[in-house]
Amino acid sequence: MKAVSIRVFGEPDGMAVIDVPPPRPAAGQVLIEVGTIGVGGVDAVIRRGTLSGYGFREGFIPGSEVAGQVVAAGDGVDASWIGRSVWAFTGTGGAYAELAVARVEDVTPLPEGLSPIDAVALGSAxxxxxxxxxxxxxxxxxxxxxxxxxxxxxxxxxxxxxxxxxxxxxxxxxxxxxxxxxxxxxxxxxxxxxxxxxxxxxxxxxxxxxxxxxxxxxxxxxxxxxxxxxxxxxxxxxxxxxxxxxxxxxxxxxxxxxxxxxxNTVPTSERNRIRAEQFAAAAEGNLHAVVHDVLPLADAAEAHRRMDAGEVFGRIVLTF
Incomplete structure (x- = not known):
């Protein structure tokens, strides 16, 4: 599958699209066919190497939130998740890719009326x-x-x-x-x-x-x-x-x-409850997602260049 890797920490040009083996869902996880990816400020901090002391290494696939469709489930996960449109937190990385895994407790279904683009602008923030x-x-x-x-x-x-x-x-x-x-x-x-x-x-x-x-x-x-x-x-x-x-x-x-x-200090159940409420409010027009631009995955470095230049108002979203 295609994914974006940080080959060299520092400037955005240190990122590149590469081919990597697709992940498989472990017990308690789901596999998501990614449709949209939220580009966050922490992604840029990691890419610059600011957090290299926290265990990040070159070759890391950045990104922590995606929206897409569940296509497989690991052991212990209810099969009814398969086929559902969801938002998911992928952990500290792994989101800049065609497929991503997430713990099922870090997955929130998308309500009718909320687009996947808006979901990744709202889901973490x-x-x-x-x-x-x-x-x-x-x-x-x-x-x-x-x-x-x-x-x-x-x-x-x-x-x-x-x-x-x-x-x-x-x-x-x-x-x-x-x-x-x-x-x-x-x-x-x-x-x-x-x-x-x-x-x-x-x-x-x-x-x-x-x-x-x-x-x-x-x-x-x-x-x-x-x-x-x-x-x-x-x-x-x-x-x-x-x-x-x-x-x-x-x-x-x-x-x-x-x-x-x-x-990280908030119980997962509370995060999910508030996120679901905010998704519902956005679907009803009571909260507004602000998306600066939507770019293809191949333009991840351009997204980071715009963030570094202070050009972004809201969130850039990567898509396929």
Missing amino acids: GPVAHFALAHGRISSGESLLVRGAAGSIGIMAVQLAALGGSGAIAVTTSSPERGKRLRELGATVVLDRAGNGGTAPVDGFDVILDVVGGQQMPSFLDRLADNGRMVAVGVVGGHPPADFGMELLRTFQRSRSFATFSL
Whole structure:
């Protein structure tokens, strides 16, 4: 089968389409004929070699979410899954391929009215945004800043916060055009990437959801209100300075806090429940998947080039 492999960590050109043996479903797994693949920020982080210390090796097939049709089932899996259209989490890799395997507990059926393209724009990002907001203990009327709002997680966080009755919903983004689109999705204050601009206060936020990380993270900690909470859900801009926590100690008396969040800490049954609810809401038009472009699998490197250049609003989807 065709798959995309990371031959050399670093630039997007280090990826190539290769022929590999098709996977077989082990006990508790299903085999999926892939129709669409979600291209996520973590894919780019892995490709750059940033996480090479976590066991990733050259030859790795990236990607973690697909939509397609179940074509085989491993031992212990109900045969009624075969033939169903599903979204699936494939683990830390293996999605950039014609066939992929997933644990049956990591598979969610697609409701009628939801396209496979929209499914891979929502399937991971939606639950991450939902549980990250919950991790920040945001409540109705509290103010929120989403740092890096143009990605799929940020876009979902904006929509969910608006639906949940948050107060001011500020976003950082790179252009007025993106700011306009984020306002249409529920943002009320648009700031530049440094967190400046807008017509409302640019600090004193109850919750900051940070997808970016990077060297500027300490300056955003200082935008928290008393008892404010920052939740980091990604480091697409690189790791923060090693001493970034000193900003919290410097303002000790303001009781600010910092936390990380990974969907890995949420029970699978809860992830699936929220994902199914969000899929149903999207099928009914109450949540909106934002797809930047749909490209063939052979253009995976181009998808990563666009992400590296900061051109992507929403998610790029690979297809066959």
